Amino acid sequence: xxxxxxxxxxxxxxxxxxxxxxxxxxxxxxxxxxxxxxxxxxxxxxxxxxxxxxxxxxxxxxxxxxxxxxxxxxxxxxxxxxxxxxxxxxxxxxxxxxxxxxxxxxxxxxxxxxxxxxxxxxxxxxxxxxxxxxxxxxxxxxxxxxxxxxxxxxxxxxxxxxxxxxxxxxxxxxxxxxxxxxxxxxxxxxxxxxxxxxxxxxxxxxxxxxxxxxxxxxxxxxxxxxxxxxxxxxxxxxxxxxxxxxxxxxxxxxxxxxxxxxxxxxxxxxxxxxxxxxxxxxxxxxxxxxxxxxxxxxxxxxxxxxxxxxxxxxxxx
Amino acid sequence: xxxxxxxxxxxxxxxxxxxxxxxxxxxxxxxxxxxxxxxxxxxxxxxxxxxxxxxxxxxxxxxxxxxxxxxxxxxxxxxxxxxxxxxxxxxxxxxxxxxxxxxxxxxxxxxxxxxxxxxxxxxxxxxxxxxxxxxxxxxxxxxxxxxxxxxxxxxxxxxxxxxxxxxxxxxxxxxxxxxxxxxxxxxxxxxxxxxxxxxxxxxxxxxxxxxxxxxxxxxxxxxxxxxxxxxxxxxxxxxxxxxxxxxxxxxxxxxxxxxxxxxxxxxxxxxxxxxxxxxxxxxxxxxxxxxxxxxxxxxxxxxxxxxxxxxxxxxxx
Numbered sequence: 001x002x003x004x005x006x007x008x009x010x011x012x013x014x015x016x017x018x019x020x021x022x023x024x025x026x027x028x029x030x031x032x033x034x035x036x037x038x039x040x041x042x043x044x045x046x047x048x049x050x051x052x053x054x055x056x057x058x059x060x061x062x063x064x065x066x067x068x069x070x071x072x073x074x075x076x077x078x079x080x081x082x083x084x085x086x087x088x089x090x091x092x093x094x095x096x097x098x099x100x101x102x103x104x105x106x107x108x109x110x111x112x113x114x115x116x117x118x119x120x121x122x123x124x125x126x127x128x129x130x131x132x133x134x135x136x137x138x139x140x141x142x143x144x145x146x147x148x149x150x151x152x153x154x155x156x157x158x159x160x161x162x163x164x165x166x167x168x169x170x171x172x173x174x175x176x177x178x179x180x181x182x183x184x185x186x187x188x189x190x191x192x193x194x195x196x197x198x199x200x201x202x203x204x205x206x207x208x209x210x211x212x213x214x215x216x217x218x219x220x221x222x223x224x225x226x227x228x229x230x231x232x233x234x235x236x237x238x239x240x241x242x243x244x245x246x247x248x249x250x251x252x253x254x255x256x257x258x259x260x261x262x263x264x265x266x267x268x269x270x271x272x273x274x275x276x277x278x279x280x281x282x283x284x285x286x287x288x289x290x291x292x293x294x295x296x297x298x299x300x301x302x303x304x305x306x307x308x309x310x311x312x313x314x315x316x317x
Numbered sequence: 318x319x320x321x322x323x324x325x326x327x328x329x330x331x332x333x334x335x336x337x338x339x340x341x342x343x344x345x346x347x348x349x350x351x352x353x354x355x356x357x358x359x360x361x362x363x364x365x366x367x368x369x370x371x372x373x374x375x376x377x378x379x380x381x382x383x384x385x386x387x388x389x390x391x392x393x394x395x396x397x398x399x400x401x402x403x404x405x406x407x408x409x410x411x412x413x414x415x416x417x418x419x420x421x422x423x424x425x426x427x428x429x430x431x432x433x434x435x436x437x438x439x440x441x442x443x444x445x446x447x448x449x450x451x452x453x454x455x456x457x458x459x460x461x462x463x464x465x466x467x468x469x470x471x472x473x474x475x476x477x478x479x480x481x482x483x484x485x486x487x488x489x490x491x492x493x494x495x496x497x498x499x500x501x502x503x504x505x506x507x508x509x510x511x512x513x514x515x516x517x518x519x520x521x522x523x524x525x526x527x528x529x530x531x532x533x534x535x536x537x538x539x540x541x542x543x544x545x546x547x548x549x550x551x552x553x554x555x556x557x558x559x560x561x562x563x564x565x566x567x568x569x570x571x572x573x574x575x576x577x578x579x580x581x582x583x584x585x586x587x588x589x590x591x592x593x594x595x596x597x598x599x600x601x602x603x604x605x606x607x608x609x610x611x612x613x614x615x616x617x618x619x620x621x622x623x624x625x626x627x628x629x630x631x632x633x634x
Contacts, residue, residue: 027344048591267628274365274624276591307591311584314631 004242007153009195012160012188015062019158022061022094024050026162028169033272038288039296043173045166048277048307052086052114054234055162055185055305056149060087062158063147064095072097075144079131081107082234083306084149089120100144102134110310150184151240160188166301167196175295177284178303180204180213180254181235183243189303190250201252203294205287207231208256212238217247217254231259234280234306253294255287262286269304281305321559324470326512329477329505332379336475339378339411341367343479345486350589355605356613360490362483365594365624369403369431371551372479372502372622373466377404379475380464381412389414392461396448398424399551400623401466406437417461419451427627467501468557477505483618484513492612494601495620497521497530497571498552500560506620507567518569520611522604524548525573529555534564534571548576551597551623570611572604579603586621598622 029044047055064076075098078088085101092099101120103112104127115122125134139146148155162185163176176193178186186204193200206213209228216223216239224238239247247254257265265286266279281304288295288302346361364372381393392415395405402418409416418437420429421444432439442451456463465472479502480493493510495503503521510517523530526545533540533556541555556564564571574582582603583596598621605612605619 053591270593270628274370274593276587276593311587311631314628 002241004245005153006242006246007157007160007188007191009191011153011157012164012192012195015058015154015157016161016164018065019058019061019161022065022091023058023161025165026050028166029273029275031273034285038292040288040292041299042288042302043166043170043300044273044302044304045162046275046304047162048275048281048304052083052090052118053306053308054083054087055159055303056083056087057091058161059155059158059184059188060084060091060147062161063152063154064088064091064097066154067145071145074142075099076147077135077139077142077144078102078147078149079135080149081128082111083308085120086111086114086118088147089115089118093119098144100138100142102131102138104128104131108310110308150182150237151242156184156188156191156243156246158188159185160192162303163189163192163301164196167193170299170301172299173197173200173301174298175201175203176301176303177203177205177287179232179235179280179283179305180206181280182237183213183239183247185303185305186251187243187246190246194250202250203287204247204251204254205284206254206256207235207262207283208258210236211256213247214254214256216244217251220248230262232262232280232283234278235283255291257283257286257290261290265289276307276309277304278306278309281307319558321562322470323559323563324474324477324505324508326508328470328474329481329509329512332375332471332474333478333481335382336375336378336478339382339408340375340478342482343367345483346590346592348590351602355609357605357609358616359605359619360483360487360617361590361619361621362479363592363621364479365592365598365621369400369407369435370623370625371400371404372476372620373400373404374408375478376469376472376475376501376505377401377408377464379478380469380471381405381408381414383471384462388462391459392416393464394452394456394459394461395419395464395466396452397466398445399428400625402428402437403431403435405464406432406435410436415461417455417459419448419455421445421448425627427625467499467554468559473501473505473508473560473563475505476502477509479620480506480509480618481513484510487616487618489616490514490517490618491615492518492520493618493620494520494522494604496549496552496597496600496622497523498597499554500530500556500564502620502622503568504560504563507563511567519567520604521564521568521571522601523571523573524552524579524600525575527553528573530564531571531573533561534568537565547579549579549597549600551595552600572608574600574603574607578607582606593624593626594621595623595626598624
């Protein structure tokens, strides 16, 4: 029998207190155009305005601030090609400890520069497959503490704090929808909202060419093969036993959307809401537009996960 | 001797009450990166989040809602290739009266569609020079009331309401800076802030290849020649006697910036603030970055004028 540490609503609430002074309390925006388009009442929790430009800063802060002085002393290590790397680097710097980051050489230049800017010490790997091994080597050499991008109860609890804030600002939500990659954000979202507002419905949203979470959810067991190269580059990770188990307990459905639907949703968020979101952050809106019957007439919280795009290389060019 | 109707702080305050239920109260954002970059403390009044995506909706609403029933009955007419056309169209529709818009055929497709979407009745002109004549013809034919884009005391008073809100949210500002085109926004800004916070310093910001306002300001008389085709397409109009007279009474300086400085400021606002601004809306930040000594150590209000860009045709491509 497998034992998995699953965070509770208490863990999310303690995380919220722990990280409160470090994070931005991000705004909740509405957009009449999208309400008319979908027939729902949408409330966008804008984590693109979070520090480092993504919700990832919440989980990284909670994990790092949860460490004992002894655990933290030698720093933290992680592996990531994207927002989690920047989040761990900044969270570690603010805690005054080193951060070691295993990054693929193929990561976007802007992400590499962000990590360096926050003082993260990067070790480059030839490819994504080498990340695990590289992180393990760094950990052995430095004795730093490992902070997984999503398969960590403290990270999951931290991500859930966005939803606690959302429900404080907008108490009467029927549904909350978030993007799914490794499942840390959606897991934290479910635990937070189920704890303070039982009866909330949860949906995940995922690119159809990286639909491993949808297939795992439907099969009831972990499927990690065949993740395509989606434009939603933040959504390429696969679930863990822990996050799948949480999603199975809470989630109504995981909706998949095409690349075209993602690009369209990203563009209309830029055009109509005047906010910069990354394609991953527009996947939930794309799902609502693709499957309006699940949302029409409902008050829906939409987690906008991040806003890190290289403006010189926009997805529609 | 010339007589010019100049709006007062009372006009701006009455405008604020008049249009309150029609407009968005836009947020004031801060960005630590830009504070570090400039040495100032910057407060961005985000009119890119205003209805129709620009401050222009304030002035259009105030002008149209100020009309008597008799004046309004036959509708309003204006000339514009951009945000003012959309603003008048929506403001008229909400008031239940027709809007006639003289637009150059060369206006961006997205602007034409916006005006049509708001129910504005467009008459196309072969070029910008024909706009005045076309608007006059429409006015004679329809007896509609003319609402000038900036040379109108009710429009100027309406634009000033953004600054009243800014000073309610952030009371202790030393300086306010706004972009200058026809001067309606900067005029309203000066009248509003000088009225409620005497001693505030004012700066205008303008593209150096369309520096007519700067040259008029320095010469003390209207110069309207030679307006180049700047990327900040909202800033191609020239001052009027009325707006020049207001700016002469209040403004410390008009700072000009290069096209490269405008593009750079636009991009970093997208990248770091995660908000979509049009190049015109980034001109004040470009000016602060170009001339930091005027702003360092000060609390500076920055009017972000609008966020209408065609995401398929971004300025840096």
